[in-house]
Amino acid sequence: MSRTHDELRESLGAYVLGQLDDADLLRDVEQHLAACAECRAEVAEIGPLAAALKQIDLDDIRPVGVVPPPELDERIRRTLPQPVHGLRRWAPAVGGVLVGAAAATIVVVALPEHDPPAPTIITVPKVESVDGVTASAGLVDHTWGVEIKLTTKGLPAGERFEMWVEGDDGKAYDAGEFIGVKGKVITCDMSASVLLADAKRFKVVDARGTEVIAADLPS
Known part of the structure; x- marks a missing residue:
């Protein structure tokens, strides 16, 4: 059964992180990228953030015996700005890394009223x-x-x-x-x-x- 464009696009985050364990799905995503300029642009956009997330070692940054409060995940989501186009779909794939890193320490950041425009790719x-x-x-x-x-x-x-x-x-x-x-x-x-x-x-x-x-x- 062939996969739709939206189904394959949902897998781009896991693809960039190297977490597609399903060999058939990995093959379908790579074949789709060869033909879909929109998805290639999305991979190019989210790639740098995914590469940075791969460098995080949670064992090094999580204090021993510290358990994040159950509402922390929702508090972080409310604080963060809305994701730019192309990041929303793969956020669940890396959300565990973001929340795990935030469990080590909570940093209050004053966000600018207007985010600078993302570069045109x-x-x-x-x-x-x-x-x-x-x-x-x-x-x-x-x-x-x-x-x-x-x-x-x-x-x-x-x-x-x-x-x-x-x-x-x-x-x-x-x-x-x-x-x-x-x-x-x-x-x-x-x-x-x-x-x-x-x-x-x-x-x-x-x-x-x-x-x-x-x-x-x-x-």
């Missing part, structure tokens, strides 16, 4: 990759250059990869490097000192210089 329509690797990307056009939000899975663990952005002037601009992780979705915020209007393509190469991920950038 431009979806890269077609990202190509070698066999066994899936990838999607979004772009943010900055005044200082271009930011590339790359989400990928299937790269060899422990191997170092470099991203380069090719400019219209024929030059290659360094956008940073990262290391592959076995069986995990990797979300990287890469950046290069070339304006999006002057960039035509990005590529990711392995330690041997072999191209493993690449895409033309929308003009």
